[in-house]
Amino acid sequence: MSLDWGYTDDNGPSTWAEKYPLAAGARQSPVDIDTSKATSDNSLVDREIDWSYPSNCSYRIVNTGYGWRVDTYGDDTALSGGPLSEVYKLEQFHCHWGATNDEGSEHTVDGKSYAAELHLVHWNSEKYSSFKEAASQPDGLAVLGVFMEIGNADNAELEKIISLIPKIIHKGQDSQASFDLDFGSLLPESKHYWTYLGSLTTPPCNECVIWTVFKEPITISERQLEVFRSLKSVGEEDAIEPEEGKLVKNYRPPLPLGNRVLRECGP
Ligand SMILES: NS(=O)(=O)c1c(F)c(F)c(-n2cc(CC3CCCCC3)nn2)c(F)c1F
Numbered sequence: 624m625s626l627d628w629g630y631t632d633d634n635g636p637s638t639w640a641e642k643y644p645l646a647a648g649a650r651q652s653p654v655d656i657d658t659s660k661a662t663s664d665n666s667l668v669d670r671e672i673d674w675s676y677p678s679n680c681s682y683r684i685v686n687t688g689y690g691w692r693v694d695t696y697g698d699d700t701a702l703s704g705g706p707l708s709e710v711y712k713l714e715q716f717h718c719h720w721g722a723t724n725d726e727g728s729e730h731t732v733d734g735k736s737y738a739a740e741l742h743l744v745h746w747n748s749e750k751y752s753s754f755k756e757a758a759s760q761p762d763g764l765a766v767l768g769v770f771m772e773i774g775n776a777d778n779a780e781l782e783k784i785i786s787l788i789p790k791i792i793h794k795g796q797d798s799q800a801s802f803d804l805d806f807g808s809l810l811p812e813s814k815h816y817w818t819y820l821g822s823l824t825t826p827p828c829n830e831c832v833i834w835t836v837f838k839e840p841i842t843i844s845e846r847q848l849e850v851f852r853s854l855k856s857v858g859e860e861d862a863i864e865p866e867e868g869k870l871v872k873n874y875r876p877p878l879p880l881g882n883r884v885l886r887e888c889g890p
């Protein structure tokens with residue numbers, strides 16, 4: 624069964640608009656962050672971005688066919704401040720990566736790619752009654768983007784996720800994810816970031832995301848990134864060769880910022 628969208632030459636980002644017209648919109652993500660275009664905004668400094676995640680809020684990890692995704696109980700989570708006017712709750716987090724370490728992030732900075740990018744996806748539970756409803760609204764979702772660069776040591780918190788990947792190698796497989804996760808270790812020490820209005824970076828590409836991309840990367844080891852690339856985009860029942868169907872890349876290249884404002888908080 625062929626996927627109706629993906630990251631290969633015949634179903635990749637350049638084809639998405641055929642089946643998902645929003646992908647051709649003017650408020651798409653990711654973008655290249657041209658640091659010379661970023662404007663400082665005191666209102667961002669006055670209302671520091673703030674988050675709270677109980678370490679036990681994760682409950683499941685699933686192979687979506689496009690990567691791994693950890694689903695979370697949002698009730699006791701909160702993201703507020705910075706560019707956000709309401710409190711947003713954590714719905715899920717996932718990652719994007721490439722076939723080699725010189726690509727993989729979705730956002731780029733002055734044309735530079737990182738090896739991977741972590742996304743923490745939140746929805747506006749003050750204004751909307753569900754994630755799905757929020758995903759149809761211009762201020763419905765808030766995604767934190769965290770760049771990941773190759774480091775010598777394993778990332779201990781990521782290792783809790785990576786240790787479950789062998790259980791979800793094939794599309795549709797899932798596993799209980801009842802680990803205690805210190806989200807503070809998955810976010811950079813510095814709260815400096817860029818922010819702009821954008822979209823989901825995968826179909827249906829809804830233009831519903833207030834993006835916050837941290838300036839400081841976290842680190843992941845080469846071995847850990849290789850485990851990500853061992854995931855498969857096809858189900859166990861799909862008869863393919865062992866090396867076929869590996870999810871070696873799942874990032875969308877940048878789209879034009881156009882006339883959108885890019886703001887920054889912190890140097
Ligand atoms: N890369 S990203 O921009 O951070 C990112 C996200 F923020 C997402 F929310 C999703 N997402 C997609 C759906 C299906 C929904 C089904 C109902 C309509 C909205 C989409 N669930 N979560 C997603 F896949 C993704 F890649």
Ligand SMILES: [Zn+2]
Binds near residue numbers: 717718719742824
């Ligand atoms: Zn993402």
